[in-house]
Amino acid sequence: MGYDSGMTHYEIPGEPPEEGWDIHCHTVFSDGTRTPGGMVDQALRCGLNGVAITDHDTNAGWHDAVAAASQSGMPLLRGTEITAAYGSISVHMLGLLYDPANERIAGMFSTTRRKRLLRTQHMVERMAKDFPITWEKVEQQVKEGSRTTVGRPHIADALVAAGVYRNRSEAFAGAVSAQSKYYIPTPSPTALEVVETVKQAGGVVIVAHPGDRRRNSTLLSDEQIGALADAGLDGLEVWHRGNLPDQRRRLLELAHRYGLLVTGGSDWHGDGKPNALGENLTDEATIRLIAERGVLPPIA
Numbered sequence: 264m265g266y267d268s269g270m271t272h273y274e275i276p277g278e279p280p281e282e283g284w285d286i287h288c289h290t291v292f293s294d295g296t297r298t299p300g301g302m303v304d305q306a307l308r309c310g311l312n313g314v315a316i317t318d319h320d321t322n323a324g325w326h327d328a329v330a331a332a333s334q335s336g337m338p339l340l341r342g343t344e345i346t347a348a349y350g351s352i353s354v355h356m357l358g359l360l361y362d363p364a365n366e367r368i369a370g371m372f373s374t375t376r377r378k379r380l381l382r383t384q385h386m387v388e389r390m391a392k393d394f395p396i397t398w399e400k401v402e403q404q405v406k407e408g409s410r411t412t413v414g415r416p417h418i419a420d421a422l423v424a425a426g427v428y429r430n431r432s433e434a435f436a437g438a439v440s441a442q443s444k445y446y447i448p449t450p451s452p453t454a455l456e457v458v459e460t461v462k463q464a465g466g467v468v469i470v471a472h473p474g475d476r477r478r479n480s481t482l483l484s485d486e487q488i489g490a491l492a493d494a495g496l497d498g499l500e501v502w503h504r505g506n507l508p509d510q511r512r513r514l515l516e517l518a519h520r521y522g523l524l525v526t527g528g529s530d531w532h533g534d535g536k537p538n539a540l541g542e543n544l545t546d547e548a549t550i551r552l553i554a555e556r557g558v559l560p561p562i563a
């Protein structure tokens with residue numbers, strides 16, 4: 264297998280690599296349970312060649328990750344898992360090695376945060392008609408400080424504190440559920456907008472777990488992935504526990520057709536999910552191309 268994409272010959276890996284980098288990891292800066300330093304320690308223990316920090320919709324953990332990586336000598340890529348939408352399909356995209364000071368990408372993140380805050384406030388207004396809940400009571404439930412976006416988990420905690428439900432899960436099965444009449448979808452940029460924005464910020468952009476049927480009843484179609492490739496998409500995360508064998512075959516075929524990189528990552532969340540750090544990897548040849556394309560250097 265292999266083809267020529269522009270100047271660089273890239274051999275698409277047909278099998279998951281047995282060694283390499285884990286470039287899809289979450290920390291306490293989004294919904295992971297470990298600090299960036301804890302992530303770097305764990306990467307050392309697993310004997311990874313390198314690791315990437317990719318918290319949801321933020322780069323607030325980069326500073327701590329760089330400090331830990333430089334101190335320990337664990338190679339690091341800086342990235343973000345960006346939530347996007349393609350029509351009604353929710354799409355996660357890994358943006359790597361982009362310039363965080365780029366106005367367009369910084370603006371995209373702050374717009375998303377502002378719209379999400381308004382959305383959560385509107386949901387609370389709807390619920391306040393039926394439950395003893397106020398925006399102030401929801402804000403009191405935010406224990407993570409300013410690093411987190413107030414969202415449905417905090418509404419759930421406020422309903423528990425008010426005695427409406429016994430625990431968060433019960434609240435999520437009730438008023439907080441995506442099926443309830445109070446629900447408003449999470450505002451997100453379009454997938455096309457994310458591709459264009461990450462490219463303009465000098466980064467590398469990859470669709471995360473594009474074949475994960477547990478996340479989406481409808482997956483991106485071949486044509487939709489082709490449209491993202493035309494817009495500048497760099498790769499597809501093929502090696503991910505959510506992509507079953509039939510989807511991996513399809514995604515490899517699409518990577519050949521559109522000249523896309525093939526990456527892998529564990530989607531590690533510390534103790535928050537069963538995913539083990541290093542359970543899926545990206546090979547060195549692919550990492551080299553990512554590093555060549557990105558405006559930020561890897562921390563070596």
Ligand SMILES: [Zn+2]
Nearest residue numbers: 344355471472
């Ligand atoms: Zn994801």
Ligand SMILES: [Zn+2]
Nearest residue numbers: 287289344530
């Ligand atoms: Zn993830």
